[in-house]
Amino acid sequence: MRIQRCLRSMVVALGVASAALVSSACSKSPQITAESMEDNWALTEQHEPGSVVMTVAQDGQVTALVKDRDGKPIAADVSGSVSVKVPGKGGAPMSAALVPEPKSGGVLLAKLPPLEDDLTEVSYELKVKGEPFKGVLHVPRGGTRELQESAREHQTTQLDGTKGPSGGVLQPVGDDIVEIVADKESGDLRVYVLDLNLKPVPIGEREIKLAIQTASGPDVIVLAPGPDRLYFTGKLDVKVNPTKITVVLKEGGHTHVVLCGYRPGAVIVVGPSAPVIGILVATTWAVKVDVKPTVVVHDDDDDGRVLVIHKHKHKHKGKGKGKWHWK
Incomplete structure (x- = not known):
């Protein structure tokens, strides 16, 4: 009898504990909240009326948050969608609605196809109390996390304000430093690979493409090897300095993707007030590449x-x- 009473007490205790666990799980706050968004490998784009904080994961999960000019999350009267397309591949972009996550303080969620290419164009279009927020992200296979990790990898490299041998913009990519430069008259584009002394060297078996954002929209340029593989060549569709450049460099089975000039945690200014990246210069292409047999x-x-x-x-x-x- 005593044993039966003990068994009954144990069953009741287990039932109470299980109910408590279920209740705790049900009342648990969302995994991602407005407070934790920026610590979740997010990129922040600053628009005129406010900012958009966004992550794109490798599995296609998109998380977004809109903030006002004072940096406060906006949880009401927010709607929108995201769309995705792979540069160079046919077919219409695939779209998904951004759905509010309950009890998250304004977080919006959407599900896109997994990221399977070295560069994917993700566009977002939001309306916040009638104000439009539109933007484009070019993300690698690892999503916004990979862009953040690449930025952290190179954050100690001091190249800010340093010009390349041709007067172009310098950017660390993987183990390399590249110079991006274009002729302001013709729009002819070149990318040089530089050594540690910032001297051009042959490009070897590398491959490079650039995702360029201007006021007229995004464009992806697949660069071709120049004569004797001394540099890469391409052409700007619009002869204006871009506001964003994403660099994709492939070599030896490895792909490196960086957002030009980006520092971890920095806010990316977009729209009419966005600063430009000065790749357009007056050049005669007189720089020699150091070829060492x-x-x-x-x-x-x-x-x-x-x-x-x-x-x-x-x-x-x-x-x-x-x-x-x-x-």
Whole structure:
């Protein structure tokens, strides 16, 4: 009898505990709230009437929040949608409505197809108390998180205000530094790969494309190798300085994507007051690329090392005809 009473008490206790857990789970606040949005790999775009904070995840989940001019979340009278298309691929963009998340303080959610390409164009269109908020993000396969991680990786590289050899804009991408420059008369575009001394070097087997945003809209330019693969070439459709540039660089099976000039946590100003990125210059394309032919000499002492000799066209002081190092 005593055992039965103990068993009954245990069953009742377990039932109460389970009910408490269910009640706790049901009353739990949403995973993402207005307060946690900016810590969730979000990008913030500043419009005239306010700002849009947005994340795009690799699985296609979109999270958005609208703030007023004072930075306060707006939870009422907000509606809109997002659409997605892959640059260079046919078909109409796919759209999804942004739906308010209950008890989140203004967070909106939408579901798009997973990000499967190295660059995807995500457009948003919102109405907040009658005011329009429109914008475009170019996101890599890893979504806005990848853009934030790339920015953090390069945040100690001090290139702000430094011009390239051709007078263009410098941007770290992966292990490289690239210079983006265009002729203001013709709109001819070049991208150089630079060494640590900011001298142009051959592009090798790299591939580069640029997503460019101007007042007339977004454009994606797939660059072609120039003569002898000394630089990349392209053409601007509109001869104006862009307000945003997203760089995609591929090499050796790896793809690196960065938002030009972006710093972690920075607010991106868009619209009529957005600052421009000064890639348009008056140029004669007189910059020479430092081509260093390499001779590989295999050693015979079986220590696994390879002697690499760089031969230069100019003369060195002292003995020898080139520089060498052990690889």
